[in-house]
Amino acid sequence: MAGLSLVKVAMLTDCYPPRLGGIESQVRDLSRHLVEAGHDVEVFTATTGPDGERGGATTVGDDGVTVHRLAIALPFGVPVNPFARSEVRRRLAAGGFDVAHAHLGVVSPFATDLVPLALDLGLPVTATFHCVIDRSRPVFRAVGHLARWARRGVALGAVSSMAAARVSDAARGARVEVVPNGVDVAWWRTGAAGDAGAAAGVADDGTAVGGGARSGGAVHVVTATRLASRKRPLALLGALRAARGLLDPAVPLRATVVGEGPQRRVLERYVRTHGLDWVELPGRVDREALRRLHHSADAYLTATRLEAFGIAALEARAAGLPVVALRGTGTDDFVRDGVEGLLADDDAGLAAALARLAGDDGLRERLRQHVRAVPPAQDWDGVLEATLAQYHRAGVPVR
Known part of the structure; x- marks a missing residue:
């Protein structure tokens, strides 16, 4: 003021x-x-x-x-x-x-x-x-x-x-x-694919940055959350599994769920039991590593219901990722359905929205271009x- x-x-x-x-x-x-x-x-x-x-x-x-x-x-x-x-x-x-x-x-x-x-x-x-x-x-x-x-x-x-x-x-x-x-929007955008002066596209560990489906690999979905029941990480894995079932088998999908918390062992058991070898649980990472991860991914997924704001989703949005989330949470303030991402009413809808995004290269690119061109107001x-x-x-x- x-x-x-x-x-x-x-x-x-x-x-x-x-x-x-x-x-x-x-x-x-x-x-x-x-x-x-x-x-x-x-x-x-x-x-x-x-x-x-x-x-x-x-x-x-x-x-x-x-x-x-x-x-x-x-x-x-x-x-x-x-x-x-x-x-x-x-x-x-x-x-x-x-x-x-x-x-x-x-x-x-x-x-x-x-x-x-x-x-x-x-x-x-x-x-x-x-x-x-x-x-x-x-x-x-x-x-x-x-x-x-x-x-x-x-x-x-x-x-x-x-x-x-x-x-x-x-x-x-x-x-x-x-x-x-x-959030510091400029910091999260720095080095993203399409930025002037962006890095050549290689992370510190030698993996490609800005790859994912955009360079012909698997569609890469990222989540950063505390692995606690309030954040519903088990529901998130369920949405990933259901989305994989809805997708054309020819569309490769992988997911990285970043974070630590009391439900980690439950999630690891779920991944083993259901054969989700395409889902990684790397634990907690620092902000630099998370930024690189966002820049390498194609979409951000959250399954949290009682989310007052959704700072992790906003960081992903600021980094240039379309967000897939449940409608009626704090995420509504910076994600509009079909504009900055996709919103769903329930877990089944969340899986369907993710499958739709992963299976439609044109939709994914349109959303990505918008979130890159129009930074969030927060x-x-x-x-x-x-x-x-x-x-x-x-x-x-x-x-």
Whole structure:
């Protein structure tokens, strides 16, 4: 928002790196980008630091973000501290902050407790939901805190249209704006086939990049996900298997499912049992390797249902891949059926859509050309604009 003065932001979040996860990485990256834009950011978190910092320890990272570690010693480093309220109050009151920005999942006791505290101190407050409030909606409505926050001027937000609708319902019809997660679109596109100055097409391990069906090989489908039941990786393997059955046997298909998690052994057993020797489970890879993988592939597949946003799918979309996904998730905000990918209503439809895409070279190329030519709107410049607009809506004055 061009007219908004530079602001000092108190980020309130249960989870923060070094913990791994979507909220953690998005709060870190948002904080970094705000600092790069000239704003001042201090993070208040119940997550222990990389060297065990807790109990109120304060550090300033190389990115210029100050982090207050209000963690306590708990098993497995659970980010909970019911005793932090008075100390956070003291620091917020003395910190000269312009706005407090809470980041919330379905269960976020630390940040949830700090929203009314910040309001009592007279701070403008915005609260962004990174989750799908689904089965918990009746509980949220009964407790009523979201509706009370809205009446007190909290600018409610969520990371996608689907998530925002559920938050609004839980807040008894309160206004909820979409404040999306962000990706570095230029970074994900760098080196992709068709880019000016792209690499010659060979990855570090010597395999071809930009190959797949585009160079006469198998149609290559990629997924990057946590191998946990909430992400439905077993349903994803089922969709791959069903798609293979629907495809002309003459069309070669292969898939790479990147990620780790508690369901890994179940997936390995499924692959062995059903003879899916064309499916690879390489485990977790770094961002550089994932970018190379996306640039070598032909499509991205996700089977997640309760997906508030779909950052992994957006990264693939930014890298130039058409996305095959279920309709009615956060992915709807950056994938339109038949434009940036294919959307389906159920698992059978997901398999049929993937088979259709893999078996139709013209469709696959048309979608790929579009996603390469039209980058997604969820770049960091747009995310910062939406975030600053929320700060203004919460009550931060315009210059």
